[in-house]
Amino acid sequence: MSEIDDLFATLTNLQTQKRLPPIHLWQPERVGEIDIRIDREGHWYHEGTRIQRQPLVDLFATIMRKENDTYYLVTPVEQMAIVVDEAPFIAIDLDVRGDGESKELLFSTNVGDFVLAGPEHRIYMTGERPFIEIRDGLVARIARSVFYRLVEEGIEEAGALVVYSQGTRFDLGSIS
Numbered sequence: 001m002s003e004i005d006d007l008f009a010t011l012t013n014l015q016t017q018k019r020l021p022p023i024h025l026w027q028p029e030r031v032g033e034i035d036i037r038i039d040r041e042g043h044w045y046h047e048g049t050r051i052q053r054q055p056l057v058d059l060f061a062t063i064m065r066k067e068n069d070t071y072y073l074v075t076p077v078e079q080m081a082i083v084v085d086e087a088p089f090i091a092i093d094l095d096v097r098g099d100g101e102s103k104e105l106l107f108s109t110n111v112g113d114f115v116l117a118g119p120e121h122r123i124y125m126t127g128e129r130p131f132i133e134i135r136d137g138l139v140a141r142i143a144r145s146v147f148y149r150l151v152e153e154g155i156e157e158a159g160a161l162v163v164y165s166q167g168t169r170f171d172l173g174s175i176s
Contacts, residue, residue, distance in 0.1 A: 020062050023074045024136070034073065034080040036060075040141075042090035042110045061111035064088060066137040089113065089140035091132055094149050103153065105165035107132055109140050118166030123150075125173055 037045045044051040044060065051057055063073050064082075071084045093108040105117040113134055115121040122133045123142070130142040130150070142150065154161040154172055161172040 020135075023063055023065050026074050026076050026079075028075065028077050028079045030078040032078065032080055034082060036073070036080075037083040038071075038085060038088055040086045042087075042141075058111050061089065061113075064138060086129075087131060087139050087141040089134055089138065091140040091142040091146050094146045096149075096153055101164045101167055101169075103164050105150070105153070105163065107140070107142070107146070109134065113140075116166060117163075117170065118168045122168070123163070123165070123170040123172075125171070128173075130172065 035047045039045065044057045060073055063075060065072055065074055066088075071082050071088060072079045073082055074080075090110045091107040092110050095106040095108075097104045097106070105123075107115050107117065107121075109115070115132065115134055117123050117132060120133075124131055124133075130147045131139045132142060134140050150163060151161065151172065154163045156162075156175055157169075159175055161175050163170050163172060
């Protein structure tokens with residue numbers, strides 16, 4: 001097994017073992033708001049002060065859900081709305097395995113998620129900004145440096161720059 005194969009196996013295994021709370025089952029009666037905001041760069045703030053403890057941010061990320069256009073932190077007893085400026089997560093790294101349509105694109109996020117782009121984790125563009133679906137309606141904006149690496153993996157098809165992962169085609173935009 002090559003180094004990249006080992007890396008993919010390790011990271012996808014970590015994601016599989018990551019036990020997320022069953023927030024889809026929680027319907028708390030107490031609903032409100034909390035002064036937590038996630039800025040465009042993926043930094044978390046509480047009452048205007050940046051949260052410096054990454055394990056706390058990672059924990060909060062596991063209890064987040066989106067309903068309509070509102071983001072919530074959810075526990076069995078309360079559901080508190082938070083503000084997300086653009087996307088709750090940032091894709092901060094990309095590993096690539098394979099070639100052509102059988103290529104696999106593995107993204108890492110700023111909160112410790114590892115997702116393999118494909119039918120369940122789609123890459124898409126909103127204007128000039130790239131995103132990848134993470135889970136349950138939550139997305140990560142793909143960081144600029146990661147997007148440049150993604151573009152390097154692209155090929156031109158019918159005037160568009162596209163990438164493939166797990167046999168799924170993703171359009172990154174027109175080539176002008």
